[in-house]
Amino acid sequence: MLIKNTIPLLILATLFLSSCRRSANTEVSSLLLPDKTARLEWFREAKFGLFIHWGPYSQLAGGWAGRQVPVGENAEWIMQKLEIPRDTYHTLARQFNPTLFDAEAWAQLAQDAGMKYLVITAKHHDGFAMYHSEASPYNITDYTPFGRDPLQELAAACRKRGIRFGLYYSHREDWDEPHAYGNTWDFDFDPPDSMELFEQRYLNTKAKPQVEELLANFDSLAIIWFDRGLYTPQQAQEFIDLIRIRQPWCLINGRVGSYEQELLGDFQNMNDNGMPPGGIEEYWETPQTLNETWGYSRYDQKWKSTPEVIEKLVAVASRGGNYLLNVGPTGEGVIPGESVKVLKQVGRWMQHNSESIYGATGSPFLDIPWGYCTVKGRALYLHVFHPPGDGVLALEGLTTVANTAYLLMNPKKRLPFTQNGPVLRIELPSVLPDTINTVIVAELAGPPEVLPPLSPADSNGVFRLGHYTARTFGSAVKRFNRKGKFHISKWAAPQDSACWHFEVEQPRDFELSITYAAQADWVGQPYILQSDGQVIEAQVVETGDWYDYQTFVLDTISFREPGRKKLTIHPAAELSGYLMYLKSVEMRPVE
Incomplete structure (x- = not known):
């Protein structure tokens, strides 16, 4: 019976809980x-x-x-x-x-x-x-x-x-x-x-x-x-x-x-x-x-x-x-x-095809026009829902060397492929074995490494840098809240950061703004944004409720040379709580 098996655990856990309940987040x-x-x-x-x-x-x-x-x-x-x-x-x-x-x-x-x-x-x-x-x-x-x-x-x-x-x-x-x-x-x-x-x-x-x-x-x-x-x-x-x-x-x-x-x-x-x-x-x-x-x-x-x-x-x-x-x-x-x-x-x-689902981790790629990718160790499982018209499966951004490619339903069916720089191209069979989703396996020389995604500008030249294209480091993570929004949180030290990569086509100034939500006791916490040698320091401002996201204009940031850029944000000091719930950073061209 369960009760017999858990009596010692009940005694120990009860003693522990009675002695260490310090906050609502206390765990056994x-x-x-x-x-x-x-x-x-x-x-x-x-x-x-x-x-x-x-x-x-x-x-x-x-x-x-x-x-x-x-x-x-x-x-x-x-x-x-x-x-x-x-x-x-x-x-x-x-x-x-x-x-x-x-x-x-x-x-x-x-x-x-x-x-x-x-x-x-x-x-x-x-x-x-x-x-x-x-x-x-x-x-x-x-x-x-x-x-x-x-x-x-x-x-x-x-x-x-x-x-x-x-x-x-x-x-x-x-x-x-x-x-x-x-x-x-x-x-x-x-x-x-x-x-x-x-x-x-x-x-x-x-x-x-x-x-x-x-x-x-x-x-x-x-x-x-x-x-x-x-x-x-x-x-x-x-x-x-x-x-x-x-x-x-x-x-x-x-x-x-x-x-x-x-x-x-x-x-x-x-x-x-x-x-x-x-x-x-x-x-x-x-x-x-x-x-x-x-x-x-x-x-x-x-x-x-x-x-x-x-x-x-x-x-x-x-x-x-x-x-x-x-x-x-x-x-x-x-x-x-x-x-x-x-x-x-x-x-x-x-x-x-269950091998491509059970125990798989998420794709290191963002949007793939022909389908999806799951990962296990050194294997990429490429799910082809929308076969390319030219019969060639292109996977952009992969820097790890590919060793072989084959059909998951028929591992003996090796598929020709080429890899030039960060682009892997796999030739598909003329007839795919599955009319819904044919899975191609690409075995790599090591765990997949992928170039950072580029955050695109919209038709007005505005960069909206959100959780989706961010890369996080340290304790910072991309999260969900029950109001259906997504943000970056759990950062509490300078080594906890998020960054974005983007392409600036010509020298330009941008108005930099930030959208986040913050608890009342996070107000005043310092943070830093850095890009192209420029450092902008700011402090968290009150936003209202926990997930009441507000937008604040910070400063102007200038890029004197075109090319690929990176913007990083992180706490400026060790914090007792999280820095903020960051929804996005926005760069709007200054006319």
Whole structure:
């Protein structure tokens, strides 16, 4: 049993937590827990997972009492969107009886698709537990004629196939609880008006007890996947500590904490169906769905095609992330046929090409007109979605010598190539073996080294230097925030820097401005910008909220000679916090 195995850890971790809680970001001692890199090793390797949204809302199929949730909106939110009274929803929940549910079939589908992990809703915002909960009678085992625990069955089926099993839990929002967030049609309560009631009558009585029993009843959880974010770092840290103590290898996603403040958790989630342009330098995952809803809707038939899904999977992998693809089973417990068809077709592609996905790291190249690139060690996997008309695959910027090139589906099929300076050209076969995405492997003499990308000027000659084309050094990293923006952060010393390369066509003066957000206690921190022998010193100015980006004009910078230039920014001193959340530096020509 899990409890027997974790008693010594519980004692040690509890003693540690009681003695060293100094801030909201305090973590359990590294002496007691695996470090973050070790925890995330399987996640980095897996790349592809199945997300499942399933609950009493599934039997409503997007409609109730002659009304429907519009296509394009989330059918699993039907209780809130149609303001179904709590008592009425209880009556509907009592009828939930998914007799066609087959855990073995669901797990087998995930395996057939090439997915390495699975996350399913243990409790969504409607407050209904999809497992046997002792903390609340409002659960599928005690409250419905189904009378079984489908999540235990699914966990066992996943374990049998080597698929890691994770649970989604809505910890802030619960429309069944008078003192949680979200139900404004039955209850006159908003947690910020009384955080004490929110914590005492919801977090402490339902949310935390349910997370505790999930940790106790499901062995070796891969992930607890939180949603909607809590109000304070302290509230989030309490959930983090529960997991760290009871299942130290269990991953925690970034939505555990406040969306308005510093990101917590082991990895970050993009916005729903979000796709970053690239360049995120932390572990991340994008949750996307096969149609436009997450829970089942009979009205939503806007299914993604197999080529679309394969391209999204490859795009995410090429940008260093994980792809968590959602299906919404019916109220009877059946995954829709269109979802099954697409996933099985994706699986057939993965049978031949998974080497280019599992364990791959992001592309060192930015935009590639014919497709994408993933990397493993000395191998480049070149994903050809749009074959060049001349039949020659050109890869610009590569300075590492290429040794050989071949088809991943047929390694014996060597492809002719030339390499002149930083340009590799590979001759494609006249007929590509895959009509969706043929993968070419280029084996190099060493790890790929690539020339710094050039940041282009727009039609008005303005250079906008953002996270995408930046190169970072030291502790500076490119990050995402839950408002859907990207920035550079985590820099706190002069050796932590970001730089950009660009081409100046003629001698010119530029007005230099900077766009960033900063916490109040970062105000006054010094930083330096350098380019072409010029040094501009400045201090961080107040911007408002954490992610309230503001633009400030700094100075004029002059280039007396045309040619390739570099601009660098870094803290001017050792700092106690981060320098700023840098969105961009802009250079505008002075007329």
